[in-house]
Amino acid sequence: MLKILFSAAILLMGGLGFTETALFGRFVIHTDGGRIGGLSAVHIGDDGSTIIAVSDRGMLMQGTISRDAEGQISGIAMGTPVSIENADLPGGLTNNDSEGIAVAPDGTIYVSFEGQHRVGKFANFGAAEQTLPVPREFEALQDNSSLEALAIDADGALYTIPERSGRYDRPFPVYRYKDGKWDQPYAIPRTGAYLMVGADFGPDGMLYVLERDFSGFGFYTRVRRLDLDAATAETILETGIGVHGNMEGISVWQTADSQVIMTLIADNNFRSILTNEIAEYRIDG
Template sequence: MFAGLGRAVIAVAALATGAAAEAVVTPWHVDAPWFGGFSGIDLSDDGRDFIALSDRGYLVAGAFTRTADGAIAAITVLDHAPLTDTDGAVLQGPMGDSEGIARAEGGTLFISFEHQPRVTRQMGLHGLPEILPRHADFGALPRNRALEALAVDSGGGLYTLPEGGGPVYYLGPGSRDWQIIFHLPTDGQGWAAVGADFGPDGRLYILERAFRGIGFQSRIRSMTRDGTDIRGEFTSAMGRFGNLEGISVWQGKDNLVATLIADDNFGRLLPSQIVEIQLLTGE
């Protein structure tokens, strides 16, 4: 547990409406060798329980203690475990470059990987993984810009896309064939897709980041599951946050909340932090 959390409240622009959204930043640190490099996060429907994924093949389950207004007051680690191969051996090196996480009903975890592009399925933190079928494109993806983002819809369908954007791959429940369901539009401004999640409104939320030379800039866009009705939800100022790579969208007291997690690269130059943003689209 990390006690005595400091919080900063920052105004960011919600592009869809021009309204001001509040971003609450909570630093997070655990003095353990496995801590750091977080690239994905998945929250429970009430925003209290979470599973975080590092890009070195590690899962962390925890809980947020929240104040009456919903702000994070403390973070407790409940369990942690390394990812393994299908025989139970701990993943090493490029095989452990895990980037995206999505949790389905019943506790099934889906995980996407970058250097060796694939998606796996396992039951809980300690389950043995099953490697799902691959799309023919996966093997040709750039090793450092492959399957970065992963989401599961309410019907159990999987969506994944490479960091460079472009095709969004869909695997239906029980299917063995990925389909390209749509292409994520790009605008030539250096944005890279790094996280995805379906909100309780059924929309697909995609977290993107851009490196601007001296710091990161982040934005969230949402869309229907077929890639239409794209909305800008928010864009941060350059350098306002760390390297945000994971997103989970849930229903807060008054608005949808996007919980984001930053990758510190296991170093001291970048912060490890949780950022929560009230999504005010439509108000």
């Protein structure tokens, strides 16, 4: 079985082409007295006016986004966070360390967890969790560094990626849930000290992966765009230290005039020196 997984894996190498990515706007979601924080994943609705976020303390929250005439965020009204409920698991941060989010067109919400390594399905916002089958491969993942990124493709297949691969020279495995079964059809090369923290499929059908590095003094942010069919990858964003905070979530969507926007969200770790920052980039090419 292991040999089949390795032979089926595709190592995504550097691609060709040129993409221009320009900062479009920034906004900070207020903590509301500490009620809102630890935002580790984000989903922006197709029209850019709705937001669903997940906190790494087992909370889901949704809100409404206001935008100005140019489309930049002018305000965000967040609703009351809702606790993730799973009657089959004991409570606590370890089991409900929620890190990734993917939302299907019918409103079904999927969340990945790095405490109790799993992916949960929620029929709608506020529904109880239905845990998807847990493959044996998840049991070997590192504690506090497992299923950080989660995305859903146009056909409804789920893709999840652990934060760490286990070694600097080992690619990140990409696990896929399709037709009721898990497999590992892809692997993403690990370059530099970056860790995997988020993923989303864009309107172009390509997989955008968000990666983060921390120097001890500040954060670096990188986004790679992957064409899984062609087995290519292109770095479309790489910032210097401190340009952004602890970016952990990514959502790629399209405006009414077909402009592709990449929304990133930061985890403030519930610390006053960090913010719930949102940064949006226009992607051309």
